[in-house]
Amino acid sequence: xxxxxxxxxxxxxxxxxxxxxxxxxxxxxxxxxxxxxxxxxxxxxxxxxxxxxxxxxxxxxxxxxxxxxxxxxxxxxxxxxxxxxxxxxxxxxxxxxxxxxxxxxxxxxxxxxxxxxxxxxxxxxxxxxxxxxxxxxxxxxxxxxxxxxxxxxxxxxxxxxxxxxxxxxxxxxxxxxxxxxxxxxxxxxxxxxxxxxxxxxxxxxxxxxxxxxxxxxxxxxxxxxxxxxxxxxxxxxxxxxxxxxxxxxxxxxxxxxxxxxxxxxxxxxxxxxxxxxxxxxxxxxxxxxxxxxxxxxxxxxxxxxxxxx
Amino acid sequence: xxxxxxxxxxxxxxxxxxxxxxxxxxxxxxxxxxxxxxxxxxxxxxxxxxxxxxxxxxxxxxxxxxxxxxxxxxxxxxxxxxxxxxxxxxxxxxxxxxxxxxxxxxxxxxxxxxxxxxxxxxxxxxxxxxxxxxxxxxxxxxxxxxxxxxxxxxxxxxxxxxxxxxxxxxxxxxxxxxxxxxxxxxxxxxxxxxxxxxxxxxxxxxxxxxxxxxxxxxxxxxxxxxxxxxxxxxxxxxxxxxxxxxxxxxxxxxxxxxxxxxxxxxxxxxxxxxxxxxxxxxxxxxxxxxxxxxxxxxxxxxxxxxxxx
Amino acid sequence: xxxxxxxxxxxxxxxxxxxxxxxxxxxxxxxxxxxxxxxxxxxxxxxxxxxxxxxxxxxxxxxxxxxxxxxxxxxxxxxxxxxxxxxxxxxxxxxxxxxxxxxxxxxxxxxxxxxxxxxxxxxxxxxxxxxxxxxxxxxxxxxxxxxxxxxxxxxxxxxxxxxxxxxxxxxxxxxxxxxxxxxxxxxxxxxxxxxxxxxxxxxxxxxxxxxxxxxxxxxxxxxxxxxxxxxxxxxxxxx
Numbered sequence: 001x002x003x004x005x006x007x008x009x010x011x012x013x014x015x016x017x018x019x020x021x022x023x024x025x026x027x028x029x030x031x032x033x034x035x036x037x038x039x040x041x042x043x044x045x046x047x048x049x050x051x052x053x054x055x056x057x058x059x060x061x062x063x064x065x066x067x068x069x070x071x072x073x074x075x076x077x078x079x080x081x082x083x084x085x086x087x088x089x090x091x092x093x094x095x096x097x098x099x100x101x102x103x104x105x106x107x108x109x110x111x112x113x114x115x116x117x118x119x120x121x122x123x124x125x126x127x128x129x130x131x132x133x134x135x136x137x138x139x140x141x142x143x144x145x146x147x148x149x150x151x152x153x154x155x156x157x158x159x160x161x162x163x164x165x166x167x168x169x170x171x172x173x174x175x176x177x178x179x180x181x182x183x184x185x186x187x188x189x190x191x192x193x194x195x196x197x198x199x200x201x202x203x204x205x206x207x208x209x210x211x212x213x214x215x216x217x218x219x220x221x222x223x224x225x226x227x228x229x230x231x232x233x234x235x236x237x238x239x240x241x242x243x244x245x246x247x248x249x250x251x252x253x254x255x256x257x258x259x260x261x262x263x264x265x266x267x268x269x270x271x272x273x274x275x276x277x278x279x280x281x282x283x284x285x286x287x288x289x290x291x292x293x294x295x296x297x298x299x300x301x302x303x304x305x306x307x308x309x
Numbered sequence: 310x311x312x313x314x315x316x317x318x319x320x321x322x323x324x325x326x327x328x329x330x331x332x333x334x335x336x337x338x339x340x341x342x343x344x345x346x347x348x349x350x351x352x353x354x355x356x357x358x359x360x361x362x363x364x365x366x367x368x369x370x371x372x373x374x375x376x377x378x379x380x381x382x383x384x385x386x387x388x389x390x391x392x393x394x395x396x397x398x399x400x401x402x403x404x405x406x407x408x409x410x411x412x413x414x415x416x417x418x419x420x421x422x423x424x425x426x427x428x429x430x431x432x433x434x435x436x437x438x439x440x441x442x443x444x445x446x447x448x449x450x451x452x453x454x455x456x457x458x459x460x461x462x463x464x465x466x467x468x469x470x471x472x473x474x475x476x477x478x479x480x481x482x483x484x485x486x487x488x489x490x491x492x493x494x495x496x497x498x499x500x501x502x503x504x505x506x507x508x509x510x511x512x513x514x515x516x517x518x519x520x521x522x523x524x525x526x527x528x529x530x531x532x533x534x535x536x537x538x539x540x541x542x543x544x545x546x547x548x549x550x551x552x553x554x555x556x557x558x559x560x561x562x563x564x565x566x567x568x569x570x571x572x573x574x575x576x577x578x579x580x581x582x583x584x585x586x587x588x589x590x591x592x593x594x595x596x597x598x599x600x601x602x603x604x605x606x607x608x609x610x611x612x613x614x615x616x617x618x
Numbered sequence: 619x620x621x622x623x624x625x626x627x628x629x630x631x632x633x634x635x636x637x638x639x640x641x642x643x644x645x646x647x648x649x650x651x652x653x654x655x656x657x658x659x660x661x662x663x664x665x666x667x668x669x670x671x672x673x674x675x676x677x678x679x680x681x682x683x684x685x686x687x688x689x690x691x692x693x694x695x696x697x698x699x700x701x702x703x704x705x706x707x708x709x710x711x712x713x714x715x716x717x718x719x720x721x722x723x724x725x726x727x728x729x730x731x732x733x734x735x736x737x738x739x740x741x742x743x744x745x746x747x748x749x750x751x752x753x754x755x756x757x758x759x760x761x762x763x764x765x766x767x768x769x770x771x772x773x774x775x776x777x778x779x780x781x782x783x784x785x786x787x788x789x790x791x792x793x794x795x796x797x798x799x800x801x802x803x804x805x806x807x808x809x810x811x812x813x814x815x816x817x818x819x820x821x822x823x824x825x826x827x828x829x830x831x832x833x834x835x836x837x838x839x840x841x842x843x844x845x846x847x848x849x850x851x852x853x854x855x856x857x
Contacts, residue, residue: 056701057855073852079707087698093628105621106706148702367778374786419785423778525692525777526635529685532781533642536681536789540673544649 007032008156008187009053014062016048023048025211026062031189035182037202038191039299041307045211046191047086050160053189054083066156079108082154084145086161086191092134096125096144099133100151107152119147122177124170138165146174157181157188163197175201199299207306214306219299222306229305230254230267232295233274238288240264246285250277265295343446344454351428351458371420372466375413379470382409383477390481404579405478406499409471410506411567411580415535417510418563421463422531425514426524428455434522439618448616452515452609460511467503475499502570509566509602516605519612538562546585558586565601568594619712622703626720629693630686639682639725643732646674650739665740666819670751670811674736675804679729679755680762680784687721687766688776691847695774701856710851714767718844721763729759741818750814757836758807764843765803771850799826806835 007030016024024045040046051057053064055071064071071077090099100116109115120129123143133141142165149157163171178201182188192198198205199219207215207222215222223231237243244256244264252273257265268274271294282289295301357364382404389397404412432438441451475495482488517534518527542561546554559565567581572591581587586594646669653665694700703713733755734748741747770776792798792805799805805826812819813829827835 051855054705056704058853075707075709077707078705081705083701083705085698085701089697089699089702091625091629091699091702102621102625103702103706106703106708108707364775367775370782415785415790419781423781523689523693525689526685528777528781529681530638532785533638533677533681536677536785537642537645537673540669540677541645541649544669544673545652548652 005032010065012063014052014059016060023211027213029206029216031187033185033187034203035188035201036204037198038189038206040208044208046208047160050158050191054158080154081156082149084149084159084162088141090133090141095130095132097129100148103148104151109152115151119151122150123147139167139170160191163192163194195299195303209307219302223302226305230269231271233266234293234295235264235266236291243287246281252277340445343444344450347451347454348458351455352462354427355424355459355462368424374416375466375470376473378413379473383474386478387481406471406495407574407576408578410502410570411578414563414567417506418535419532421510421514422528425459426518426527428459429518430522430524442616442618448613449610452613456511456515460507463507463511464503467507471499498573502573505569506566512602512605516609519609535563555585555589558584559597565598569598619716622713623716623720626690626717630724639728642678642682643728646732646736650736654739671808675758675807676789679758683725683759683762684766684780686725687763688770688780690717690721690767690770692770692776695857698857704856711848714847714851718763718767721767722760726759729755746815747818750811754807754811757810761803761839764840768843768847771847806832
């Protein structure tokens with residue numbers, strides 16, 4: 001598969017309301033091949049948005065197209081899309097392999113046995129595939145659902161909270177799997193509450209707050225775009241008060257305070273200049289810097305700032 | 310709830326209150342409060358309080374249908390008395406208090422079949438019974454509270470139309486006070502007969518619901534039980550005749566409480582006047598009713614008292 | 619289509635459910651046997667009223683079908699597994715039709731065998747009468763299935779509404795208001811039975827439909843509810 005950067009999913013002016021409650025309000029974005037993380041607080045509208053992107057729910061206004069075609073009432077598109085919802089949508093009376101086979105058959109997979117073998121191996125459940133799914137743990141069910149989602153080798157994967165119930169080892173395995181799929185040109189949209197992992201996995205982040213698109217792009221670029229929020233940088237040194245007194249005069253520093261533990265926290269809207277000015281200042285003053293670390297250069301911080309707005 | 314005095318930091322001329330997390334230090338009420346809570350929740354569930362308008366349609370449709378039936382009886386009797394003079398309705402043997410439960414029994418039983426499973430099946434289906442049992446509430450408390458809740462609801466549905474009918478008949482009489490003095494005994498009679506119908510329907514409906522996690526199966530089985538035993542036993546009892554026919558007629562489940570209703574009013578109602586079982590001794594009819602109410606109640610209690618979290 | 623059909627067969631054939639259906643379906647047969655050996659055998663009209671119309675067509679068949687048909691989609695909606703089917707690249711009619719056929723496959727044998735045995739015993743081997751009763755039972759099952767599968771798709775209260783329809787509309791009102799029979803699946807099936815063997819089932823009142831009218835209504839109702847189910851699947855928000 002040739003990787004492309006052309007948008008595969010286009011969401012244009014989409015809104016959705018339920019009675020008087022507006023769940024999604026005029027959201028527009030494109031999704032290209034790679035991994036896109038969909039984030040937001042509980043009740044922000046992530047699941048509603050994913051359901052509209054997969055055609056499971058109708059939009060009140062706006063359009064969602066996949067590969068240039070409307071996704072709603074267009075079953076033929078599902079040959080190319082794999083969807084895993086947040087609910088445990090398995091048939092408990094079925095064996096794992098049976099379930100994946102049935103899903104493969106419904107998706108029109110040609111070499112079914114081989115496809116099922118491959119999908120089950122991908123999620124490391126070959127040993128348990130002949131057991132009924134009501135004997136599975138939650139994590140096993142989740143993995144078998146993922147196998148059912150992957151059995152027809154879809155070009156687009158839409159995953160709502162796929163890591164629910166997964167243990168740390170399975171999480172690592174899952175991340176590797178997604179990265180491999182993305183490197184082969186797949187388009188993956190992943191909704192999760194586990195910010196650390198989305199931070200590691202996703203090239204692009206879509207942040208939904210109160211039904212609106214609050215930010216999109218790489219999270220560092222989003223962070224940089226939050227002009228009104230200076231970066232917080234903690235500096236540990238041997239003369240905190242002396243450093244603080246001199247740092248406040250630097251052009252790149254907006255404010256300085258000293259924490260109860262004696263570390264200096266510098267607020268700056270221009271960390272590129274701060275990276276140069278601060279060490280020079282320390283050197284010229286004979287102050288020994290022990291540690292310099294950003295306090296809010298993480299997806300969690302970005303998330304927190306945007307949700308607070 | 311008694312609020313604990315938040316931690317304060319006092320300074321000269323000012324006080325800062327700690328408004329962070331405060332642990333609950335109020336009274337922790339016991340088992341009785343738990344029973345009342347389960348009871349109240351049962352009443353709310355049965356009448357769909359706190360849920361959307363659509364969910365309210367079905368339970369309230371039954372209440373309205375029964376009330377309309379009572380109103381129709383009152384209007385017809387009132388019209389007859391107006392046209393033919395006081396006492397005409399009685400002389401013409403138009404349906405009255407004694408006939409109401411016989412005629413309305415099918416509606417009451419369908420009401421129990423459709424609504425009673427709502428109080429038990431979802432809790433089992435979604436596994437939330439354990440949440441009740443980790444409180445100071447036992448399995449027996451749970452089922453007793455649920456039973457009482459539905460009993461209250463169906464009693465309301467059974468008594469309301471009788472009250473409407475009584476007020477209608479009294480109001481339709483040229484001298485209402487005279488009507489009341491002549492017929493005041495109808496009040497305790499229809500209250501008692503209503504309790505008989507309600508206890509029977511509640512117990513059987515809840516027993517069947519306790520065997521399944523799907524409301525639908527409980528409802529259909531119950532209606533099948535009531536609706537199918539009627540023609541089956543009627544046909545068979547007529548065919549057999551004699552004592553055998555009487556005993557077969559006893560298995561018409563819709564008529565079991567209606568025979569007790571007839572004993573309370575001292576006359577056969579329209580629905581049961583042709584049933585061979587009506588000629589059996591009163592002790593047999595009452596004993597049979599008690600067997601069909603107390604035995605299912607015992608089984609129901611036994612099933613739930615064994616539950617542990 | 620085969621996958622959806624087989625899946626639905628498995629979903630709807632629980633052991634307890636099949637046992638209860640067997641018991642219910644055998645009741646009319648038992649009564650027919652008893653009546654045959656009884657000194658006071660009823661007339662054809664009495665037998666039709668009490669057993670064929672009231673019990674088999676009026677109670678047992680619709681209740682059995684309701685329990686199965688309403689669950690065909692309703693259970694999937696409740697368990698949130700319907701998306702497994704709708705997220706497949708198959709037209710919606712290839713979901714609705716196999717669901718309906720699976721429902722009929724499960725309900726039909728019980729009701730058809732019950733109707734066949736009941737009428738064969740009661741009419742002492744009269745082939746035409748037996749065929750009339752059995753065919754009308756089969757048609758009744760198909761019609762109820764079509765209606766209740768659709769009902770399970772459109773409402774979370776399908777069982778309650780279905781029971782109200784069976785007990786109150788068909789059971790209660792149709793006894794007092796003849797016009798109800800023009801909008802009653804039960805009476806379409808009865809009209810078909812009369813039309814196939816009029817010499818056996820004679821002397822009924824004139825409010826029954828003719829054979830042609832009954833067949834027309836049967837086709838409209840069956841096709842209509844199937845069409846509505848397909849349409850609903852295309853338009854609904856799938857949980």
